[in-house]
Amino acid sequence: MSIVWDERGGATVVRDGHPQSYVDPDDPLLLVFEYVQQFALVLEALRPDPAPLAVTHVGGAGMTLARWVHRVHPGSPQIVLEPDVPLTELVRRELPLPRATGSGSGRSPGRTGSPPCGTGRPTSSWWTPTTGDGCPPV
Known part of the structure; x- marks a missing residue:
């Protein structure tokens, strides 16, 4: 697990040899990975105005979407639930969130903290958008 910095000042979070997320600390609007762009499009559709939006992120890697x-x-x-504790510690140390982001990150017990990946169905008790990229491959 590592963070690889580029010449533009951005960083790629790499886990098990695979890029997981890209963060430009100076430009949080820069979304390099397509799946993160898709999450952003959905959130824009849910709340096109700049009003606050409560979000739970299941899986966070570099916390790109929270930024x-x-x-x-x-x-x-916002809350970021990331089951990989060493990853969370690395990101907190190397790519800390700006102060006053309204975001917190915490240890998640993984699958016990949410419905099994791909099987969750919204109910009336779900009131915040939940992004999920923390599911293991099937």
């Missing part, structure tokens, strides 16, 4: 939400929807309360 984007903070910029696009200032004051948004």
Whole structure:
């Protein structure tokens, strides 16, 4: 697990030899990976105005989307649930979130903390958008 910095000042989070996320600390609107762009499009459709949007992120890697939400929807309360503790510690140390992002990150018990990946169905008790890229391959 590592963070690879590029000449533009951005960083790629690499885990098991595979790029997981890209973060430009100076430009949180830069979304390099297509899957993160798709999450952002969905969130924009849910809340096109800049009002705060409460978001739970299941899987966070570099917390790219949390940074984007903070910029696009200032004051948004967010939580990032990342089951990989060493990854979370690395990102906190090397790519800390800006102060006052409204985001927190915590240890998640993985599958016990949410419905099994791909089987969750929204219910009336779900009131915040939940992004999920923390599922293991099937």
